Amino acid sequence: KAGVTQTPRYLIKTRGQQVTLSCSPISGHRSVSWYQQTPGQGLQFLFEYFSETQRNKGNFPGRFSGRQFSNSRSEMNVSTLELGDSALYLCASSSNSGRLTGANVLTFGAGSRLTVL
Amino acid sequence: DAKTTQPPSMDCAEGRAANLPCNHSTISGNEYVYWYRQIHSQGPQYIIHGLKNNETNEMASLIITEDRKSSTLILPHATLRDTAVYYCINYGGATNKLIFGTGTLLAVQP
Numbered sequence: 672k673a674g675v676t677q678t679p680r681y682l683i684k685t686r687g688q689q690v691t692l693s694c695s696p697i698s699g700h701r702s703v704s705w706y707q708q709t710p711g712q713g714l715q716f717l718f719e720y721f722s723e724t725q726r727n728k729g730n731f732p733g734r735f736s737g738r739q740f741s742n743s744r745s746e747m748n749v750s751t752l753e754l755g756d757s758a759l760y761l762c763a764s765s766s767n768s769g770r771l772t773g774a775n776v777l778t779f780g781a782g783s784r785l786t787v788l
Numbered sequence: 789d790a791k792t793t794q795p796p797s798m799d800c801a802e803g804r805a806a807n808l809p810c811n812h813s814t815i816s817g818n819e820y821v822y823w824y825r826q827i828h829s830q831g832p833q834y835i836i837h838g839l840k841n842n843e844t845n846e847m848a849s850l851i852i853t854e855d856r857k858s859s860t861l862i863l864p865h866a867t868l869r870d871t872a873v874y875y876c877i878n879y880g881g882a883t884n885k886l887i888f889g890t891g892t893l894l895a896v897q898p
Contacts, residue, residue, distance in 0.1 A: 675831070704886075713888055713889075713890055714886075716885050716886065726883055763884060777832075
């Protein structure tokens with residue numbers, strides 16, 4: 672089956688602009704989460720959506736936002752871009768329904784590499 | 789902050805077993821030990837997970853100590869394609885929030 676698809680794979684923006692990244696989860700997966708990876712901070716959790724509701728949020732400013740659609744596809748938006756927002760943005764999906772279970776494997780996409788000039 | 793501690797880097801000869809250690813002394817009773825790896829600039833890839841018993845799949849084996857405070861990921865016959873950063877994560881599974889540490893960069897040498 673198809674994996675997690677992220678678009679675009681690469682993009683270049685300038686400071687002050689905004690950007691929207693898209694994530695299509697594995698078919699049947701209702702949970703989508705987003706991560707930011709930078710050389711300095713490593714992999715950091717941004718937020719998670721389940722059934723169109725934000726279920727968890729990391730420690731990022733309000734310029735970072737996201738949403739999930741009824742088909743489980745998700746988008747994240749970064750407004751007023753800063754140089755420090757240059758990063759690899761990763762999306763992951765799982766079939767996690769929220770019940771406490773250890774058998775919850777996240778499948779990651781290839782990421783969207785954002786460069787802010 | 790990450791709840792696991794791993795060595796920053798390790799080397800392994802091609803064809804030999806790679807043993808990657810992880811300390812997770814504060815692991816909770818309902819948390820599993822998960823291992824992911826990330827090959828350069830790709831998304832992390834799931835390898836294996838376990839609660840308290842040793843586990844094996846087609847990719848690797850996971851050995852968890854009896855007190856669950858540490859574990860070892862074993863790649864039985866490392867290849868050059870196994871060169872990656874390996875992350876050990878404690879995770880309860882209720883949400884999709886993974887806390888990544890700095891991981892171990894495994895370099896498989898020819």
